Amino acid sequence: MDDSKVFGGKVKKPGKRGRKPAKIDLKAKLERSRQSARECRARKKLRYQYLEELVSSRERAICALREELEMYKQWCMAMDQGKIPSEIKALLTGEDQSKVHLNSTKQTRAMKAEANANRCWMQQVCLSPRAGHPSWGMTVVMKR
Template sequence: MDDNKMVAGKVKKPGKRGRKPAKIDLKAKLERSRQSARECRARKKLRYQYLEELVSSKERAICALREELEMYKQWCSAMDQGKIPSEIKALLTGDEQKMPQSGSSTKTSKNNKNNISSNGQG
């Protein structure tokens, strides 16, 4: 029993477990490796393209929000001076056709759509 080992009450036989290594052609193995590397580079390239598009879309959104913020700052400074901007007058009178499209008007229309669908209408 010198050659065999006792593990958890079982006798282990010496030798290798699992599959025996097959005689793989070295050229085939190298070609598979090259193909795998090509596929990896292609996946990496697609991933970077996706991330670059994502970054550029976020940058565009940031620019649009900055412009909107600047517009609101101008409105506030005008109101501090006692002037009411025409856009706010149009908003207060309910004439939304004169209003430039901004994030607040789209949120209002989305909320209206949600209210209609939650009431069971529409």
């Protein structure tokens, strides 16, 4: 046992370590690598499309909530002036919602038109912080 080593009762011969493939087909290996890269890019593209759709749906939800909040603010301002909006009266009396919806739609359309004529809509570019992302916290002003 002069050239071989003993590890845990097993004899290892010097020289070849591990299993080596007979001949590697370099063209086939390169093609597999290219195919894998194509698949990776396709998965990445799908992932980003999904995330963009998710962000846009969240932004739509945020806009809807902002509009609802604005409506509630208008109701509060009207109640501060001593006026009770018909929508609140309907909610308190249990009136049919379809009638209330028609009245509130006319009022909110007028309020929205006035508000949109006088102000810009602010949109947060990045909704959550990303490490080192340059646009975090930036705000874009867009006319609606």
